[in-house]
Amino acid sequence: MFTFRRNRCSSSPEYAKDTAEDISIYTSYISMTQHIDFTDTSDVLCVPLKMNGEEYGCIYLVWGEVEHVFTNNDEMLAGLFATEVAHLINRYHLLANLKHNNKALESANAHLNQLAYVASHDLKAPLRAIVNLSECIEEELDEKLDEKTREKMGLLRN
DSSP states (O other): OEEEETTEEEEOGGGGGGHHHHHHHHHHHHHHTTTOOOTTOSEEEEEEEEETTEEEEEEEEEEOSTTOOOOHHHHHHHHHHHHHHHHHHHHHHHHHHHHHHHHHHHHHHHHHHHHHHHHHHHHHHHHHHHHHHHHHHHHHTGGGOOHHHHHHHHHHHO
């Protein structure tokens, strides 16, 4: 967990390999907060909101009382809080992405349903023509058809 304190940067041992990356993240956060005045503060703690390599921002904890310094325990708690906030932000992004994908899927399903309806209608047209033609032939040849041929004409229509 990388944190920035007013006059020092620290990184807990288990995350030491990420320090160089985290310092570059910190410098980008500093550029975003140049408009913040930390003049009358005794200590500032910056904890990045980062999860799975994705950066969401930074939480700044500012202590205004004179002669107060954030403790290592404060850093640890701020880090845990930042991790939970990053999880929530990540979950929000995942849910938003899921909603977007669901809408796209619903749209695609509606399109497929319309296509199936049109295809079904188009495929029924030749069948209706066959039925109509077989009825017409049967009517014209009514006296000349034997029972077996009438049965086959009925099968053709059904």
